[in-house]
Amino acid sequence: MxxxxxxxxxxxxxxxxxxxxxxxxxxxxxxxxxxxxxxxxxxxxxxxxxxxxxxxxxxxxxxxxxxxxxxxxxxxxxxxxxxxxxxxxxxxxTDKFLLEQAIEKFMTSPETLPKPTPYPKQTIAVDFSSPNVAKSMHVGNLRSTIIGDTVCRLFEYLECDVHRINHVGDWGTQFGMLIAFLMDKNMTDAAHELPITDLVAFYKEAKVRFDEDKEFCERAHQEVVKLQSGSELELGLWKRLCEVSRKEFQRIYQQLDIKLEEVGESFYNPLLQKTVDELTKLGMVQLSNGAQIIDLQEAFPLMVKKTDGGFTYDTTDMAAIKYRAQDLKCNRIIYVTDLGQLPHFQLIFKAAQKAGWIDNCVVEHCGFGVVVGEDGKKLKTRSGETVKLQDLIEESFKQAEEQIKQTKENEYSAEEIAEISKAVGISAIKYADLCSRRTGDYRFSFEKMLSFKGNTASYMLYSFARISSIVRKIGIDRHDIYNKEKMQNLEITADQERNLLVVLLKLDQVVKLMVEDLMPHNLCEWMYSVSTAYTDFYEKCRVINQDGSYNWTRVVLSEMTRQALKFCFYVLGLKEVERM
Missing domain, CATH: 3.30.1360.70 (Arginyl tRNA synthetase N-terminal domain)
Structure with missing residues (x-):
């Protein structure tokens, strides 16, 4: 508009x-x-x-x-x-203008998404998900993974060059603990065969010993030093441990349909000393009780080198932001983490700005609140542990399948029910997160997210499936609807048709807003308004007549709506369902 x-x-x-x-x-x-x-x-x-x-x-x-x-x-x-x-x-x-704008935006072809508004060609890095090696992905990783993927999809739709960076925690003290623990257990040769559950259990045991056993703590630190110095034994063990976790992460990413480029903490190891040297030359580094720090006159400084000569997370993040801004030549760098990390990243941004590394780059923190249960407290298992992401996904499949069987068991085969259940389950998990304002905490409830009423994934999937069924019912090829000659004589005759067009044509405004504020809930709200406008239109404007004839204008309006929902599904990472 x-x-x-x-x-x-x-x-x-x-x-x-x-x-x-x-x-x-x-x-x-x-x-x-x-x-x-x-x-x-x-x-x-x-x-x-x-x-x-x-x-x-x-x-x-x-x-x-x-x-x-x-x-x-x-x-x-x-x-x-x-x-x-x-x-x-x-x-x-005018009706003519509304139709012309909607045709241009939505009616290119059934295979393509709505035509994007021209956007400057940019290189954008999105740092998201970032689980720790030797730990199971948990519900705390969920929001970063889902929100980050949506941000990537948005800029990919706008034809930007997007780096989907998975800054996994694959380096540091935890590996010294694990390596020392596996050596004590004589299990170094079998490290690559460990299931993730054993690896997580070993990590917990190693952490207890690290905190309570001084001798074990010293050996763990020695193993870290050997690892950092490139010892063949320690490096081999480290690689095998990383591979065990990588397989587990990839299984979950595949279920969630998330694509990531792993660029972990270890990637920046060769750059750490160079980073400290450059910051020192710039006069930004000073000594404090034997450690090297950057004092930015904030509540706490950045520490780039510990008293024992080891590097820190601060060093890694400084090396990473420099690499992304100068080597990848990013125009925009977006960090998707919980809001608790905001003060840390504000320091990183301030230091990078002072160093002159990000003069041609916008850096921002896309923060989010925590996932809480229906009681308003952090989501935990009955035993008080953090909920594993894999368990959450499997439970979503199970509950979606039970719901579908209650109403549709006689209509679909077992294979179809399983396929629809996975689509509904994954979409429900994602949408429940994304439709909540990311800066607030959100209450997790399977009952609400799988409901067919209100602003839920199930309602959106049902709307998409209902529109998709129109082509099957009238027996035409979907490509016929995109015939430009057949669009010459469309006629608007009802207020519900006009209202639907007006709502559809808000797409560019919604995309522009989301590019600026990175708030996925704005897109969810628009999709819900499209679905409700279409429901009102569908109930009051007959698309298919009782004698089997149909109103061509309304068929086209239905297809426009389908394209709008398809766009939202793409950006939000939801699964399309043709039948439901």
Whole structure:
């Protein structure tokens, strides 16, 4: 709807030449009632405030009349009606314009997504998921993985070059503990055969000994030193331990349909000393009790080298941000972690800025709250442990299957039920997370996320399946709907059709907002508004008549809606279901 925005902007500039154009940004929102118009231009009160500050009194009616007068003079062919209403101006668009815009946006082909608004070609790095080796992925990894994937998908849709970085915790003290523990157990040769459950159990035992046994603690530190110095035995064990975890991570990523490029902490090892040396040359490093720190005059400093000469997570993150900004030449670097890590990354960003490493790059923290149970407390198992992500996924499959069997068991084969259950289960987990504002905690409930009522994945999947069934019912090839000649004589006859078009055409606004704030719930809310607008349209505007004939305009509107949902499914990582 950029054309409408530009017409409104020019009208405001013409009406109030005494006000700087930068202050006359059109404030357009959907009209509260489509009977009065499609959009409301809400600039009257802001303009009155600007004029008053300049010493000029002007009534609401005077401002409104000026705006309406200039809009009318524009004689824009896409505007059917302009009407003042209290403190805003109602704008009604022509049916022809609404249809033309929707056809251009959504009706390219059934295989492609809606046409994206041109976006600058950028290189973007998204750091997300990032589980720790030797630990099972848990519900705490879920939000970073899902939100990060959606951010990547959004920029891939906009044809950016996206680096999907999995900054796995594959280096550090935990490997010294594990290696020392496996040596005590005489299990070094069998390390690559360990199931992830054993590896996690061994890690827990090793951590207890590390905290309580001074001799074991010293040996663990010695193993870390050997590992860092490149000892063949320790490096071999480290690689085998990483591979055990990697297989487990990949199994979960495959179930969630998540693609990642593993660039773990160990990748930056050759860069750590160079990073410290460069920061030292820049005069940013100082000694503090034998350690090398960067004091940014904040609550706590960054430590780039410990008293024993070892490097830290701070060193790794400084090396990583430099590599991403200067070697990968990223225009934007996005870190998707819990909000608890925000202070740390603010220090990293500040230090990188001071070093001059990110002058041509935007860096930001895409933070999120924690997953809580229905009692409002952190989601835990009955024994008080963190819920494993694999257990959560399997439970979603199970509950989705039980729900489908209750209503559809006689309609589908066992294989179809299993396939639909996996699609519904995974989509439900993702959507429940993404439709919640990421900066807040969200309550996890299988019952709510698998419900067919309200803003849930099940409701969205059902809407998609219902629209998909139209082509089967009328017996045409879906490609026929995209025939441009058949779109020449479309006719809008009902308010529900107009409302559906207006809602669909908000897509560009939603994408623009999400690019700016990285808030997936905005896209979820738009998808829900599309689904509810379509439900209202479908219930009141017959697509297929009782005699089997059909209304071609409404078939096209249904396909536009299907394309809108398909776009949302792609960006949010949901599974399409043709039958449900």
């Amino acid at each position: 950029e054309q409408v925005v530009q017409i409104c902007k020019q009208s405001l500039i013409n009406a109030f030449p005494e006000i700087a154009a930068a202050q006359l940004v059109p404030v357009l929102q959907n009209a509260t009632n489509i009977k009065f118009g499609h959009y409301q231009l809400n600039n009257i009160m802001p303009i009155q405030k600007i004029l008053k500050a300049a010493g000029k009194e002007c009534s609401v009616k005077e401002i409104s009349d000026k705006i309406v007068g200039e809009l009318t003079k524009m004689n824009a062919p896409m505007i059917a009606k302009i009407a003042p209403a209290a403190v805003f101006v109602n704008i009604t668009l």
